[in-house]
Amino acid sequence: MSKRKSKESSSANGECISQVQRILRERFCHCYAAGKLFGIEHQYRHLLELLKRTTVHGESNSALIIGPRGSGKTMLLNHVLKELMEIKQVRENLLEVHLNGLLQTNDKVALKEITRQLHLENVVGDKVFGSFAENLAFLLEALRKGDRTSSCPVLFILDEFDLFVHHKNQTLLYNLFDISQSAQTPVTVIGLTCRQDILELLEKRVKSRFSHRQIYLMNSFDFKQYIKIFKEQLSLPAEFLDESFAQKWNNNVQHLSEDKTVQDMLQSLFHYSKDLRSLHLLLMLALSNVTVHHPLITASDLHEASKQYRMDSKANIVHGLSVLEICLIIAMKHLNDVYEGEPFNFQMVYNGI
Ligand SMILES: Nc1ncnc2c1ncn2[C@@H]1O[C@H](COP(=O)(O)OP(=O)(O)OP(=O)(O)O)[C@@H](O)[C@H]1O
Ligand SMILES: [Mg+2]
Known part of the structure; x- marks a missing residue:
């Protein structure tokens, strides 16, 4: 009996999570006219x-x-x-x-x-x-x-x-x-x-x-309003299918917005770029960690997302290469400029070092 019950509750949870993902992703990714306008x-x-x-x-x-x-x-x-x-x-x-x-x-x-x-x-x-x-x-x-x-x-x-x-x-x-x-x-x-x-x-x-x-339009809100927007953007609407889950989720969001480390992280993002598109991207990265086994966003999810957000993707590719490998890449770059997109082989790159 208890096994059946736990199975039922976990499937309800799965449904909740997929709806959370759907609602919030729509909010972060689309310019739908359904979302709220802030400060304009x-x-x-x-x-x-x-x-x-x-x-x-x-x-x-x-x-x-x-x-x-x-x-x-x-x-x-x-x-x-x-x-x-x-x-x-x-x-x-x-x-x-x-x-x-x-x-x-x-x-x-x-x-x-x-x-x-x-x-x-x-x-x-x-x-x-x-x-x-x-x-x-x-x-x-x-x-x-x-x-x-x-x-x-x-x-x-x-x-x-x-x-x-x-x-x-x-x-x-x-x-x-x-x-x-x-x-x-x-x-x-x-x-x-x-x-x-x-x-x-x-x-x-x-x-x-x-x-x-x-x-x-000047993004003229201050940090207090920014935190409020963070809270509102992450909160679930009243008409969410599972009321108790929505309440748990929203309470968690409230706690996050009061957490000192989260506030510090948001403050540095705010100073870096005030636009809400950056905030949405950050929240989207954090949201992608939410699963049935990890149903609520945590402060460390947000920190992880902020690290990912700031990562320089180009620098990341060359990270950990040996000196010889970097030399080869530089030689390839030179050859590419000289031949303007024409093909070249390894021997030519090697000679170019
Ligand atoms: N004042 C605001 N209130 C609510 N959401 C906002 C506000 N400003 C920006 N956003 C959010 O930021 C995202 C980007 O906004 P939008 O696409 O309208 O920007 P844009 O000014 O048209 O940018 P671009 O110049 O690149 O076209 C949207 O998803 C929107 O939800
Ligand atoms: Mg536009």
Whole structure:
């Protein structure tokens, strides 16, 4: 009997652990709009208000979201879009175009992608356009409703915005900002970038058409808030399937956050990099130690994770090699530079030492 009971409890535990892994991994790895936003409520309201004006009242607009890597730009935008989509009128009308500077490396490719995302490939067909502006105007015209009095609002989201600046004559940016100023179609252009000096990169004619609305994300929380975020990110939600396990887990997290050694470790991470992406990576490494036999995260898991996090992976590869082996690697590196990727054999490397 007792054997059966213990088997049952261990299988329930297994289920708990896999759910813990699933919930927390989703929280750490995805920019899902389901997670919480920390310290950027003001920016959230600002962006929401701005987008509402386009989508509900049909105004055109432009704005830049500026912040270092991992400061939550994409997350902020996803949250705002999720809230917007709860409005019926927006859900039915709004058209979104997502571009990324890393993918759309010139304006021709970008225009093709815009056409594809607006589902206008058939409308465009084999038409030849005189200029970029003409083509874009044609696309927006095609979006007008049957009675031609109103048009669907279009939201252009340009991730890695600074890369679009290098496109020839900044034609795409010029045209997007230009139509966001003229009243024909409600168009909003949102750029996401980590360059603080982005405005200086814009040509004069582009800059003058930009609304100069900028939303800054600066990771401006202090260490106290950082500990609070650590606690919240690691805690299980109230609707977790096994209430008693969730309580045990959350109590453990509370203890961890009060532990002096954990606090010291978090403090050094905080000084090294404040962004939550680093914190998530650390927690992810610690979480991967959690198993049925080791169901709660311990301080030593976190220390181990922090060691792994700081490890230089390249230096790690050469760690423990003999002097001769290191000499061979250096000779290989030289040969690689000389032959520019052409193959070479061991004799050549050996002669190179
Ligand atoms: N203020 C915040 N509140 C909650 N989570 C945050 C916040 N800032 C960052 N994060 C978390 O950090 C991770 C990285 O955020 P995100 O991808 O939005 O950064 P980003 O600014 O878009 O970075 P990149 O410039 O590399 O695109 C996300 O998984 C998110 O959960
Ligand atoms: Mg991003």
